[in-house]
Amino acid sequence: DAGVIQSPRHEVTEMGQEVTLRCKPISGHNSLFWYRQTMMRGLELLIYFNNNVPIDDSGMPEDRFSAKMPNASFSTLKIQPSEPRDSAVYFCASSLGAGEVGQPQHFGDGTRLSIL
Amino acid sequence: GDSVTQMEGPVTLSEEAFLTINCTYTATGYPSLFWYVQYPGEGLQLLLKATKADDKGSNKGFEATYRKETTSFHLEKGSVQVSDSAVYFCAQFNAGNNRKLIWGLGTSLAVNP
Numbered sequence: 001d002a003g004v005i006q007s008p009r010h011e012v013t014e015m016g017q018e019v020t021l022r023c024k025p026i027s028g029h030n031s032l033f034w035y036r037q038t039m040m041r042g043l044e045l046l047i048y049f050n051n052n053v054p055i056d057d058s059g060m061p062e063d064r065f066s067a068k069m070p071n072a073s074f075s076t077l078k079i080q081p082s083e084p085r086d087s088a089v090y091f092c093a094s095s096l097g098a099g100e101v102g103q104p105q106h107f108g109d110g111t112r113l114s115i116l
Numbered sequence: 117g118d119s120v121t122q123m124e125g126p127v128t129l130s131e132e133a134f135l136t137i138n139c140t141y142t143a144t145g146y147p148s149l150f151w152y153v154q155y156p157g158e159g160l161q162l163l164l165k166a167t168k169a170d171d172k173g174s175n176k177g178f179e180a181t182y183r184k185e186t187t188s189f190h191l192e193k194g195s196v197q198v199s200d201s202a203v204y205f206c207a208q209f210n211a212g213n214n215r216k217l218i219w220g221l222g223t224s225l226a227v228n229p
Contacts, residue, residue, distance in 0.1 A: 042219070042221040042222060045219075056216060107160045107161065109158055110159050
């Protein structure tokens with residue numbers, strides 16, 4: 001079975017550019033999560049969707065970040081304009097259900113983002 | 117608020133040594149508890165879970181028991197291998213937390229041959 005697919009795996013771009021990260025969740029999963037991981041702050045939940053609807057975006061750092069889920073099989077996380085402090089590994093995860101007891105999250109391999 | 121606290125790493129062990137990584141939590145009610153593992157260059161993957169007090173989760177030789185009295189979920193393995201080198205995350209799920217996982221900061225484990 002295909003797992004969570006993220007693209008690109010690596011992104012290097014200059015400050016001020018727009019960055020778009022993509023995620024395809026596992027088929028049949030109806031919850032999707034975007035995380036950011038850095039050495040300083042560890043793993044941070046940015047936003048999560050249930051049935052394509054954003055449920056909690058309290059972790060989105062600022063207005064430069066936006067996320068969409070136009071359908072059950074695709075989500076994007078966009079940063080515009082990007083800044084060097086946005087450099088991190090961004091993970092997408094999906095799960096079955098809205099966090100019911102015992103349902104694990106399945107993670108993609110992440111996008112390593114470097115903003116110069 | 118609800119939280120998860122893990123022992124700080126890095127933890128460095130020799131092959132076949134006994135492993136314990138401590139995890140404690142604070143929560144209102146009775147959360148489900150999880151251990152996830154992250155191998156180098158990969159995303160996190162579920163290692164084991166326990167959904168109620170006194171449950172023991174186990175997988176790949178790892179075990180953790182949900183202890184309500186001590187609000188703990190310590191990860192143990194009797195004999196570690198070099199391939200166990202990874203970062204280990206403890207997490208809790210409580211429906212009262214807007215249905216989000218609450219994560220620990222992770223503990224890095226390095227196993228030397």
